[in-house]
Amino acid sequence: MTSDFLEEDEWIQTVDCYFRNDYRERGKIKWNGFFLSDHTAKMQQDSQLHENQERASWLEKQPLTLIREQVLLASQYGWRLRLQENTVDANRQIPLPIVGVVTDFFDGGFYLGESKVEWANIRFAEVQRGQH
Known part of the structure; x- marks a missing residue:
């Protein structure tokens, strides 16, 4: 291995230090945009269905x-x-x-x-x- 690369144990320490001190998981914030648009679409679909159901009426009974x-x-x-x-x-x-x-x-x-x-x-x- 050349001197340009870290040894395996040094690399592991560097990565460990990064995740402990510098990395910030955005967690739920990262996904809110997806959940919000899916939720809004589902609410609109449910609302439309409910609206249609309220307007539904029995058609004539046929033999x-x-x-x-x-x-x-x-x-x-x-x-x-x-x-x-x-x-x-x-x-x-x-x-x-x-x-x-x-x-x-x-x-x-x-x-x-x-x-x-x-x-x-x-x-x-x-x-x-x-x-x-």
């Missing part, structure tokens, strides 16, 4: 035959389907209508995109003609 016709029509032409399920969440909020494309069927219902929808849980279904 199952009409619902099935609408779903089959949307599936046949690849049109988007707007539907509302007949369930409430844990806070007893009315669900917002969801929109998607019927992708497949199963014994008890169908898939709207990747979401599984059962016939028994649908309150309202409406084809959005010409919208893919």
